[in-house]
Amino acid sequence: MIKKSKQKFVFDPDFCHNEREVESKLIISYLLPVLGYPINAWRQEIKFNRFRLDFLAESGQTKNGVVIEAKHPDKNLNDHLAQLKGYMINLDLPYGLLTNGKEVRIYKQTENTIQLVFSCFAYGIENKIDEIRALIGRETLANSSNTEVNTKITDVNMKIIAIYHNKGGVGKTTTVVNLAATFSKAGKKVLIIDLDSQANATFATGLVNFGDEEKDDLKDNYIYHLLKSRKSFSISDVARSSRFSSHKIDVIPSHILLMKHEKELNEYKYVQGILIKKLELVKDKYDIVLIDTPPSLNLYAGLALITADYLLIPSDLKSFANEGLDNVREFLEETNEFREMTNRPSIQILGVLPTKISTNAKFVKSTLQKRIALIKQRYQFEVMDSIIFERDDLAKCTEQTLEIGELEVADPRSIHDFKSHSKSVNEFQELAQEILQKIGLSS
Numbered sequence: 001m002i003k004k005s006k007q008k009f010v011f012d013p014d015f016c017h018n019e020r021e022v023e024s025k026l027i028i029s030y031l032l033p034v035l036g037y038p039i040n041a042w043r044q045e046i047k048f049n050r051f052r053l054d055f056l057a058e059s060g061q062t063k064n065g066v067v068i069e070a071k072h073p074d075k076n077l078n079d080h081l082a083q084l085k086g087y088m089i090n091l092d093l094p095y096g097l098l099t100n101g102k103e104v105r106i107y108k109q110t111e112n113t114i115q116l117v118f119s120c121f122a123y124g125i126e127n128k129i130d131e132i133r134a135l136i137g138r139e140t141l142a143n144s145s146n147t148e149v150n151t152k153i154t155d156v157n158m159k160i161i162a163i164y165h166n167k168g169g170v171g172k173t174t175t176v177v178n179l180a181a182t183f184s185k186a187g188k189k190v191l192i193i194d195l196d197s198q199a200n201a202t203f204a205t206g207l208v209n210f211g212d213e214e215k216d217d218l219k220d221n222y223i224y225h226l227l228k229s230r231k232s233f234s235i236s237d238v239a240r241s242s243r244f245s246s247h248k249i250d251v252i253p254s255h256i257l258l259m260k261h262e263k264e265l266n267e268y269k270y271v272q273g274i275l276i277k278k279l280e281l282v283k284d285k286y287d288i289v290l291i292d293t294p295p296s297l298n299l300y301a302g303l304a305l306i307t308a309d310y311l312l313i314p315s316d317l318k319s320f321a322n323e324g325l326d327n328v329r330e331f332l333e334e335t336n337e338f339r340e341m342t343n344r345p346s347i348q349i350l351g352v353l354p355t356k357i358s359t360n361a362k363f364v365k366s367t368l369q370k371r372i373a374l375i376k377q378r379y380q381f382e383v384m385d386s387i388i389f390e391r392d393d394l395a396k397c398t399e400q401t402l403e404i405g406e407l408e409v410a411d412p413r414s415i416h417d418f419k420s421h422s423k424s425v426n427e428f429q430e431l432a433q434e435i436l437q438k439i440g441l442s443s
Contacts, residue, residue, distance in 0.1 A: 013122040016101035022070040026101050034129050036138035051087055059141035066095040066136045073101045074420055076246050085114045095136050106135055119187045121429040158283040159439045161290050162308035167324035168295035171355035173200040175314045176292040181414035182432040184247035188287040194254035195300040201292035202253040204398045204412050206243035222255045227265055227274055235282045245414040262299050275307045297331050305335040310348045314355040317371040325379040350438055351382040356390045386431035393422040
């Protein structure tokens with residue numbers, strides 16, 4: 001559905017429930033017109049040799065067209081890259097657009113392969129139209145001399161984000177795992193590091209799938225071993241592929257035994273920099289690293305803040321959490337002093353993220369605004385524009401279980417996989433876009 005808002009049209013992905021609606025509502029009614037393709041400049045269900053394309057939009061310039069493929073909203077776009085690549089290379093088309101009504105990706109053909117040059121969520125796509133038009137707009141493609149300038153691929157470096165607050169129960173782990181799933185769904189390569197001995201992120205990503213202690217397959221290979229060993233136990237040795245998301249995410253698990261090793265690890269002088277050193281070796285493997293932290297001021301929280309480039313502070317904005325922000329500020333100052341001594345820049349604070357916020361309209365309109373203002377005035381922290389509200393969907397997605405014989409084991413799901421049409425999905429997409437913009441990974 002297209003809604004008019006002030007001076008521009010707004011596309012709402014919630015109105016796309018199947019592939020045909022993605023085609024009619026997003027591509028035909030919205031994208032093709034705003035990109036300058038009149039009805040006589042594109043064809044639907046067009047057959048070329050053995051291929052049947054969903055759409056072919058033509059610029060009028062020889063070999064300067066774009067193939068557009070639409071998929072069901074629940075489909076993983078990564079599963080359809082080979083198909084798109086085949087179309088583009090065999091038909092010698094420079095650009096391809098792939099969408100499921102929730103994500104939009106643009107690929108460019110270079111040296112007999114395709115490379116991602118743009119990606120965004122369909123929610124809020126009206127704010128990205130100028131960038132899309134600069135890549136595959138009809139006028140852009142008709143003027144081939146501008147094409148190379150507009151499609152230059154940005155050199156991306158791995159970004160490390162710590163999610164930390166010294167107050168527990170504010171939604172840190174929920175934020176980490178669902179933000180990771182959102183980034184991965186948008187085409188980013190994501191690694192989660194669980195530095196909390198409570199192992200909540202390890203549990204929430206489906207890695208605790210044993211029914212008794214004898215089947216515990218984590219205790220001999222988790223974050224402790226990565227921190228203790230200088231030469232063995234690389235990131236690749238310890239990281240595991242998660243089960244909670246249909247989009248690939250690697251996780252370095254934690255374990256309840258981690259709490260027993262803090263004193264031991266503190267005695268190793270190299271431990272402060274070991275995670276930085278080992279992550280440097282995989283900087284080309286991941287776009288984003290998210291670190292889940294303990295609600296404390298201990299060694300593990302310190303390691304996260306020493307290692308990370310950025311800090312996100314989830315908070316329910318209630319009194320106890322607010323009072324903890326003073327501790328966060330002091331801890332940050334101490335950490336930055338250490339970073340300065342090791343020639344590392346201060347950690348960049350993305351802001352306080354309102355989490356577990358009541359959806360009550362009166363609360364949102366009045367009390368919430370006062371609490372946000374208080375964070376800025378009293379604690380001198382910026383507050384993120386995005387808000388993660390308290391919803392049943394978000395709580396239930398991590399509580400899913402699976403029966404294996406007589407055992408009932410945890411089988412958590414990301415919010416995307418549990419209920420793709422949940423309002424929480426849109427909230428995490430907004431958060432992901434805001435973060436990508438702040439850390440320089442936004443297309």
